[in-house]
Amino acid sequence: MPGAGLHYRGEGEEPTRVVYEQSPYEATTVSHTTYLKEDQKSPPDSPYEEDTDGKYHSPSSLAPDDFLFHEEGVGSFQYTLDATRSLRQKQGEGPMTYLNKGQFYAVTLNELSANKRLRHPISKVRSVIMVVFSQDKNRDEQLKYWKYWHSRQHTAKQRVLDIADYKESFNTISNIEEIAYNAISFTWDVNEEAKIFITVNCLSTDFSSQKGVKGLPLMIQIDTYSYNNRSNKPLHRAYSQIKVFCDKGAERKIRDEERKSFRKKSKGKDSNVGVITVPKKTDATFFKTMTDLEAQPVLFIPDVHFGTLQRAGQVFTFNTEEIDREGGVLVKRMFRPSDEDLCPSPHKQIKEETHKRVLLYVRKETEEVFDALMLKSPTLRGLMDAISEKYGVPTERIAKVYKKSKKGILVNMDDNIIEHYSNEDTFILNIESCADSFKIMLTEI
Amino acid sequence: MPGAGLHYRGEGEEPTRVVYEQSPYEATTVSHTTYLKEDQKSPPDSPYEEDTDGKYHSPSSLAPDDFLFHEEGVGSFQYTLDATRSLRQKQGEGPMTYLNKGQFYAVTLNELSANKRLRHPISKVRSVIMVVFSQDKNRDEQLKYWKYWHSRQHTAKQRVLDIADYKESFNTISNIEEIAYNAISFTWDVNEEAKIFITVNCLSTDFSSQKGVKGLPLMIQIDTYSYNNRSNKPLHRAYSQIKVFCDKGAERKIRDEERKSFRKKSKGKDSNVGVITVPKKTDATFFKTMTDLEAQPVLFIPDVHFGTLQRAGQVFTFNTEEIDREGGVLVKRMFRPSDEDLCPSPHKQIKEETHKRVLLYVRKETEEVFDALMLKSPTLRGLMDAISEKYGVPTERIAKVYKKSKKGILVNMDDNIIEHYSNEDTFILNIESCADSFKIMLTEI
DNA sequence: TTCGCAACCGGTTGTTAC
DNA sequence: GTAACAACCGGTTGCGAA
The missing domain is CATH 3.10.20 (Ubiquitin-like (UB roll))
Structure with a gap:
């Protein structure tokens, strides 16, 4: 991994100072409040890689402290999901964290910049936490899945993703908005660790009526934007792959995997073909940084039919208000995705013609x-x-x-x-x- | 079992002469062509019982040959289903036969009267073979299940019960009619064994979207009517409880039960509480005679909406023709159930208008x-x-x-x-x- | 290529300990 | 009662043999 100056954060280790690779394209100091211009297109892919663990490597040759942010700000954020991760991991798949539907899990958000100690003068960022499908699912597929899921919920109000109103959480975040059924946005201060508690309300098996089959893997994705950013593009994007089970299914899954691992071991057959056993037990999962900041995450707002039209309207209204206060026209566009970005509503207007x-x-x-x-x-x-x-x-x-x-x-x-x-x-x-x-x-x- | 004179038919044994208990209510000879008068209501329950095996006991004291039919004709018919029956049987449940969806199974129909050798002068009967739910499910429940199942089939034409067009079968039966999606009627000659091959097209698990739960038990019921009978009431009614599985699920189920039985035995714990193990392996199941001949079986004909209206119309028309030739007004009523007897249309008004x-x-x-x-x-x-x-x-x-x-x-x-x-x-x-x-x-x- | 069969999969249910 | 956990359930998948 040539020239990559990445920070490794071990468990229990205090995040201290981080050094980032100097961008070959722009070697000037950019503060956290200096953002990409809108006409700046097609940025290069992030030139460094992460291991499958989702953690960062700690190269032996750490650069000195006075290096600066990567132009994109990529890598300066680190998020964790407090849930037990699967010990085994299929070849060709990233790590997988098991959740139980309807159970709350803590997500912590940190900014690890070298300027941490100096405190950013303008230190607010907006993050959007989402539940989305793996990237091999395109927009139409994702919407189809969500629609299918939504149509089988007991109440049309049922959201994919909820956030807990714990005080512990509200001390660190504000301006919470349910911008879609599968996305929540909030603001936080990069000088402090933010902590939220989220729950996922769909099962991985909910997207098919087939019985006895594997559930779909999902991703929790966090996009973080500059608070006043004029761009649609987030500063940073990371995800954690999850599977959502019923009741205490997450724990059972871990148990079963341990049992199977033990049986394998006792048989002496070290047939770890295709399976990587994560060595130590991991109580928390680190989000893996993504390099593609261009792709639009698929937001799901259900088809607004008659009675439900109003609710979606509320969401939009709320967003618009919020955004007006923030004064950002383009941000508004972002937080109010066009119909095309969302589940396209076939009945946009009219009431008298409905019959x-x-x-x-x-x-x-x-x-x-x-x-x-x-x-x-x-x-x-x-x-x-x-x-x-x-x-x-x-x-x-x-x-x-x-x-x-x-x-x-x-x-x-x-x-x-x-x-x-x-x-x-x-x-x-x-x-x-x-x-x-x-x-x-x-x-x- | 006092005073019961029942016939036992072992495997491979030729049905010969059968002796029935003399009815305490009517001790006169009734030929097979003498039927119940319509005003004769509330017949006594059959005074004898059958064991849970569904077969008939062979009492040591067999009465002489010249005994006659039971007034109702009950017990004079015997049907078998050529499919492996479950070895174990839950307390409070009858025996259970496992079938695979879409696989054909032979059903044989015999008439075992004492007059067999004499040959009946009027020897044709009409039998209706049906797939219905257990008796604890009322009409509305049954229809609800069928509608649910039907709505999820790939084609609206999908029937619950089909009959194979094997030559082997057509030599013994005729006038086959698909009188409902879950019922087929045909005529046969009591002097010869009739043999049909049926397949069930629904899974026991198809009546619920829930995953991981037991499937519903079903019954194959056979009602046999006099060919010229003016009564709605069958001469004889029998059923066999079934469960329908996917692929080769029936065989797997048997295997798993054998395995479990073996494990239980090897543990030495003779904990057969609530489970009766049928001693020998049974390649065929005998239908169990029912005493309630009054209850109307629930026939399922899907909601006839537009395109499908006509198909149902065909069925009715066909039936009516058939029946007119037979000249039985009341039989016609039977084969043409009123709307109320069938799946009641939720769009009754619409149908009225579009009619x-x-x-x-x-x-x-x-x-x-x-x-x-x-x-x-x-x-x-x-x-x-x-x-x-x-x-x-x-x-x-x-x-x-x-x-x-x-x-x-x-x-x-x-x-x-x-x-x-x-x-x-x-x-x-x-x-x-x-x-x-x-x-x-x-x-x- | 099909068939027989065991393993997988995960929602559900029943049992046991606290 | 309730939490933990193993067993049940049956559709599905994968693997080895014919």
């Missing part, structure tokens, strides 16, 4: 979960518009729309047919590209 | 794809309006509308014909221009 609208569910043949098509009018045109909007097929390029009845009869779709569909009728959708036009097939199921 | 509308599919001779004609009323006028709207033919210019039946018979279309069309009936449409008017031809296909 004419039809909500159809369609899914691909190969998929399990449906997409919702809200037809602004129960007509062929309305259907084509909805498909166009949802799947990016230009309306004018849709050559034919067929429907196939349950008996397999192929019919030209028309207004009349659509008018007689009921809300929540279900179809298999097939979009066939044919020359430079598309043929749409809705199969009734 | 009058008919959706027909028509295509040109040369085309492949159909157009939909929504008739606002099921009349000739409604048809002409729909054609006019769809193809721009002025209604007043339509001179004649013919229909051509499948046999090629040409008929003037009238209100009556149209009223009897079902949703999604299909036609070839031909519009012939003749002077300044048009002739329409609908050919049934």
Whole structure:
């Protein structure tokens, strides 16, 4: 790891002074309050790596104290999650921390800069803590999962991520905002350790109706922004991979792994192929710093339908107020993601027209979960518009729309047919590209 | 078991002559073709019991051959299910047979009367084989379960119970009717053993979204009616309790039970509390005769909405025809359960409204794809309006509308014909221009 | 490639100790 | 009662044999 000057923080060790690599691109001193200009695009990837443990290496050649922040501020923050981490770790996967659904876990946030002792003059930052899926899941997949999960909750108000209102926590943070169902933002002072208590309200197995299968891994991601930053880009981003279990499932999982490890050992077969056993028991997990600060995390705000519309409105209103007080126009944009950044709301307006609208569910043949098509009018045109909007097929390029009845009869779709569909009728959708036009097939199921 | 004269049929043993207890209520000879009068209510419970094994005891004191049928005919039929039965059996539960979803199992039906050798002059009976829930589930619960299950099937056509079209089977049965999604009826001759092959398409775990829980036990029930019986009441009713598993789950379940039984035994603890171990391995299960012939089994026909309306209609029509030939008015009622006996439609009003509308599919001779004609009323006028709207033919210019039946018979279309069309009936449409008017031809296909 | 089968997976349930 | 924990449950997956 050439030239990397990274800080290692052992357990119980006081964070002291940290030295960062000098950026090859900009070698000037930047204070914590000097941020990236907006037009500064495509920063280089962080040139150093971290080990799979998520901790930082301590190179033998520590640079002197008077080195400065990395331009991006990457690496200057360190977060921990107070939960037992899995001892074993599959090859090709990062470490995994086990949580129980509905249980509170402490998350601590520290800023480890060399200037720590000097105290930053403007020392407030805003962090957003989120529950997201692994990066191999794209935006649509993530939203599909969240929608699926949300549709099966007892109450539509059920959030993915909650924060505890412990006094212990409120001494260190403020301006808490539930900016999405899976994201909470708050501000804290880099001169003091911040501590929050979070709980995750979904199970890793909640994203599929299949029984007896592994749950999906999730990530707790923390993005930290300059308080007055004009940029959409966080100063720092880190994550911790988690699995969420029922009841005391996290503890059982650890127990079972220990048992299995013991059985393996007693068999003498040191077949640790593909499994790395983390040596010592870890009561806390360090977040792993990410180098990609550009990717937009997927925020989930449920589809606001009738009664729920109002609630989402509240969130936005609240955010807007907050942000107005802060005076940052661009920050406002960030904290109020556009419809496209969120779960796209098909029913943006209107109340008197609602009775004419039809909500159809369609899914691909190969998929399990449906997409919702809200037809602004129960007509062929309305259907084509909805498909166009949802799947990016230009309306004018849709050559034919067929429907196939349950008996397999192929019919030209028309207004009349659509008018007689009921809300929540279900179809298999097939979009066939044919020359430079598309043929749409809705199969009734 | 005092005074019980029951027949025991061992494996491989030919059913020969059976002796039944003389009814204390009626000691007259009744032939198989003499049935209960309709006004004869509340028959006494069958005065004999069966052991939990579901087989019949063979009392040492067998009565002579010339004893006669029990008034109800109960006990004169014996059915077997060729599937391995669970070795263990929980206290308070009957025996349980394990099946795999989608796998075919043989069911044999025998009539064991003393007159067997004499051959019945009128020897046809109708049996209905059903998959139902245990008796502790009332009608509403059962329908709720079926609806839940049906709503999660890949195709709405998915039936609960299917019968194989093996030649081996068709030699012994006829007039097969799928009278409900969970019930199939057929006729057979009591002088010959009937053999059918059935498969169950639901899992015992399919009735709940909960993960990791026991599946619901089901019953295969067989009701046997006199072929010309005017009564709703079957001659005989028997059931076998089953659990349906995925893949080869039935075999695994048996294996696991054997393993556990072995472990218990090796521990020396003869703690058979609450568990009866069936001594020998049973490759087939005997159905257990039920004494309650009054209870109406719960038949499941899915909510008929638009497209599916017609399918249910077909079933009914078919049944009605069948029954008319048999001439039994009351049987007809039985095979055509009222809406209340079936899955009650939640959209009853909607159905009432849409009841009058008919959706027909028509295509040109040369085309492949159909157009939909929504008739606002099921009349000739409604048809002409729909054609006019769809193809721009002025209604007043339509001179004649013919229909051509499948046999090629040409008929003037009238209100009556149209009223009897079902949703999604299909036609070839031909519009012939003749002077300044048009002739329409609908050919049934 | 399929089949038989044991192991995996994790929600759920029952049992035992405090 | 409640907390800890092992066993149950059955769909699913992976592995070795035919």
